[in-house]
Amino acid sequence: MSQIAAGGGPSPGAPATVAVGGRVRDISWWRTPTARRYLFGYTLLAPAVLYVALLVGIPFVFSLYLAVSDASVGVPVARFVGLENFKAALENSAFWTAVRNTVVFTLGAGIMKGLLGTALAFLLIQPFKGRRVVRALVVIPFTLPIAVSVLGWKWMFDSQFSVINWALSRLNLIGAYGSPEWPVWLGQPALALFSVMFVNVWRGFPFSAIVLMAGMTSIPPEIIDAGKVDGATFLQRFRKIIVPMIAPILFIGSAFDTVFTLSDLSIVYLLTNGGPDGATEILPTLAYNTGIKAGALGRGAAISLSLFPLLLPLMILLLRTLRRRQY
């Protein structure tokens, strides 16, 4: 399929050569320009493919092996323990807390990013003066290295000198420092989960907006005008024209974002490290703390692999979208 499609354009020779390849294989096929091109091409591909195979493919398989072994840091020999690690994880209430928090975190933050991103995208596609500057400023959260901006938020969420609390207390929205009405953002379970989600939203909403803008600007204005002429209201145009037309790109953007959100450990690790009392523990931090800090590689691998069922459907859907768009 793809071979014919790939060769069908500028080079009518390619499929034909392959078709006769079986017959005249003896000496001549390897000398044909096609064969040389293939050899050249796969040689060029080899380094990248090998690198990725060695450092993504093999480690992935290796993590499956780790997950069914009792491997730990500093112990070179590991025994096969079957599904023991998974069983231990499933029986551990901390694991289930982490699963719940991961789902709440990803879904909640995803919805917020979607809403904020859509609103921002609609504002930014309007023509107005200073649009480029505004755009450049608004995307800053996404472009700053994540560990850097999380440190800034950690300072803003400080238990005593939080600038957010300063502003809120000046507005008389919260009580004095030390009183129960003084929010300790990273120290109170519900607030802590909200805070880590908020930082993820802060970092991700510009990305949603830019992806949506890219989708919106790809809609020919005539189609929207046609909708206007036919008397469609703004909401109708949004639902019946804009949403269907930007759906593919919207899907790709949110799938990417979800994959990164699901697997990001730095926000939670730096802000709360899962605390207080597991209230913000997510699967990535649990895997890190089990696998590296406690040194139980096997247990950690089992926990991080339990993210895979969440990631796999997204990856399959992305794969299908990427393939469908080709021809």
Next chain:
Amino acid sequence: MATVAVATPYRAPRTERAKSIRRHVLIYLGLLPFLGLAVFPIFWMLVTALKQEPDLYRMDVVPFWFHLPPTWKNFDFLFHRTSYGDWIVNTMAIAFWVSAITLLTAVPAGYALARLRLPFAENLGIGIFMTYLVPGIILFLPLARVVSTLELQDSWWSLVAVYPTITIPFCTWLLMGFFKTVPFEIEEAAMVDGCGQLGALLRVVLPVSWPGLITAVIFSFTLSMQDFLYALAFVSVSDQKPVPLGVATELIRGDVYFWGSLMAGALLVGVPVAIVYNLFLDKFISGITGAAIK
């Protein structure tokens, strides 16, 4: 009659202008919360980085500005009392080697996938790109073993080894798209003039592809700067850390946070990265979604 005829040409532009002003005001009002949300943390970090210590811990005055003269002390502290200088050097060295590895592997791969009409090229390209989606959180434990087998643990070279797993898939994909836009004719002309296939690539295609190559270098740099997990998992020796890890781990001693220096160290590297990334953001977005717009 006459007055109306005179008045219309004047009134029309005025209402147009009033309309445009009203539209702008509405748009700016709508954007204001977003701008505040995006920019305030950076502003706050900058103010913190330049404040004197006592000025940081006052709740009785408006904290958004200086009540004691601004100071460079926090930056001074970074360079003289921590390994910040080492971290910058490490970060630069990592960026250099990751870019080099990425260019040497992704450029030929992207070219081969885009131009040589190989069987399964499309599927191979998608396959390579999909590995970009296998997150570090699934790979970091087995990679920790790989790193210790290569005896690279606690050395920034371990990051040189693993960051290409992020940058090669992305840059191969990006360059594949890029090479598709280079006209076939210039290559054919070079081959008619006696260049081999490799010669055509090196002498004709690469020189006109420098925007793509620069983009690949920029992403090798910015994408590896976004990592925290691998650095945290593989490097625990102070003078081997890259900047984000060093700042996040070495400027917090127990319960003591050196907020001024933390913000200074974070911004000093974060802002240049953000600016460069900003300039290339559209390429990033079209890299991961581009084809969907087509």
